[in-house]
Structures are given as C-alpha cells and as structure tokens.
Amino acid sequence: MARPVMRTPMAFARLPVDQETYIADVRMFDQEGFGAIYLIDDDRKAIIETGTSWDAGRILEAVRGFGLKGPDIDALIVSHIHLDHAGGAGFLLPEMPRATVYVHERGFKHLVDPTKLVASAREAIGPEEAEKFGTMQAIPPDRLVAVKDQDRLELGKHSLVFLDSPGHAPHELTILDERNRCVYTGDAAGLYFPGDEILMPVAPAPAFDLERNLQTLRRLMALEPKALLFSHYGPHRDPRKAIEAMLAAYPAWARIVGEKLASVGEDGVLRMLYDMSCRAAKRYPRDFLERRIRVSITGLAVYHERLERVGPGR
16 A cells, blocks of 8 residues: 655755765654754765665656755665665656665675565564555666775765674664764664654664673763764764664663563553653654664564673674
8 A cells, every 4th residue: 555645845955964964854754853864065966875766756756846856866875774774865866867775794785685684673563553664676786885883984074984883773873073083873773763863773573682782872972972863863962972872772771671571561551651761752742752762672672682692792
C-alpha cells in the first residue's frame, strides 16, 4: 500500500557553524525535527545521509530548491546501512548520474544486494514499523566506494575523515569535517531531540554492542569537536555535555533492561526509561518517543542474550 506523501516543502538552511554546510528536515516518519539531511556546498557537492526510500523525492526537491540539479551532486555519504540512513540512496542515484555512494566497508555488499538487510530489518522491527522505514534499491558496485577508518574525501575547502565507529552497528561511520571541526554522528552518539533538549540512547537489534558504543563515544570526545551533527536531529553545540550524558545513559538503559525486563515486562521498562529521559518532552509526541525507546528495549534484550551466550564484545 502506498504511503501518503507529505506536501510541506523541504529546504536546506545554512548551519550556524559553517558557511558551506546546510541542513534539511525530511520530516522522517511524518515527524518534524527527526530526519536530518546535510549538504556541503563546496567545489564538489556532498549530501550526508539519504533518509528512507520514502524521503528520496523530498531530498531531490530540496536540492533543486537550493539551486542545484541532480547531476551537480558528487557524493552521497551514508553513516551506516540502516534503512533510515541509506534507504534513499538507490532511489537518488538515477537522478544524480555523477554521484558515488560512500559506505562503510562492512556495508558495501548489503547495498549491492539489500535483500537480506531489508528482511532483517523487517524481522527486527515488525511489519508495521518496517512499512515506515521503506525499502532499498540495489546499487551497482561501480557507484559505491567502501571506506575504512581514516579514509578521506576531499571536497575542496572541506576534507572529510571517515571514522570506524562500531557499537550502534558494526557498519557505523562517523565523519569529521576538518575545516569546521564538526562531527556527523550518524546514530553513534544516540538521538537528539532539539527544543526538548532530550538525548536518548538508540540500541537496535540485532548487533548493538554496548562496550564498543562506549569506546566510540570516548573517541568522539577525544576529537574535541565544535559541534555534533546528529542525523536524528541536527547540530548540538555542546559536544562534551552531550557525550557525557550518553556515556551515562547507555549503561543505565542497559542495566535497567537487563535487571527489570523479566519482572516488569516491556511496558514497565518503557515507563521507566521514558521517565528517565523524556519527562521534559513538549515538542515531540509521547507516542513517537516511546516507539524509539521500544526499539532500544528490543535491541538491549538481544544484547544481553548474546552476552549470556558468548560473552562481551563478540
């Protein structure tokens, strides 16, 4: 069944941290302030994150509204291969004939053939939620670049450094822009809900790894970035405060799920985590935030099951 198309115009707006870097809100899952797409308007043009398959048309509209055409885009960069970050890539490429997709080396094969990835996502989040995440379109290998830790992409003034950032997923990248010292976090630093100023862990099944996610957060802290550019959602201008909050929240959430899920059930754990993280919510609906928390409850339960079988970090 076709998903209703939102008609609200989407436009790129300049970030306060850099004259050539812009953000657009794709209103992912029909929610304002959740799905960020970034544009770097340099000698070579780059888009960071591609949203879901549902978002591709709106991204193209925003590119045209900015005064560019599809062939002007040189690079599409996905922080990882989950459907809300890489789902739009295969649908954008036909309109962007010069663009190459940059993806973690562990994710390369899944963009060439996304069959298993789409099936795994559907199993992890259920058919109703999977409909909101959309699907993926296979990308020819010659339109892809597999990147590893410390690889670079030169755009002109802006030099991007790719950082292997496991924890959220083994195919997670964060990206340091050396010109403005901002870091594109993907999902490696959790979720940020501006306005309500909520910072929330995100720990999806099947591959979330707490220890590796904490290592990634410490690595980001050591970079001393000027801002964190969240995919969900937008710039956070106090990176140390945000990372310190996440270094405390991730273990706390993992502990609550591990200790309480069997006795109070998912709904009981949901209430505890919501009260811990989301009491200040005014801009974002409770139901929307609870859906995000349920994803992490499931992922943390799977994480604990894996620990019991094989031990940490495996």
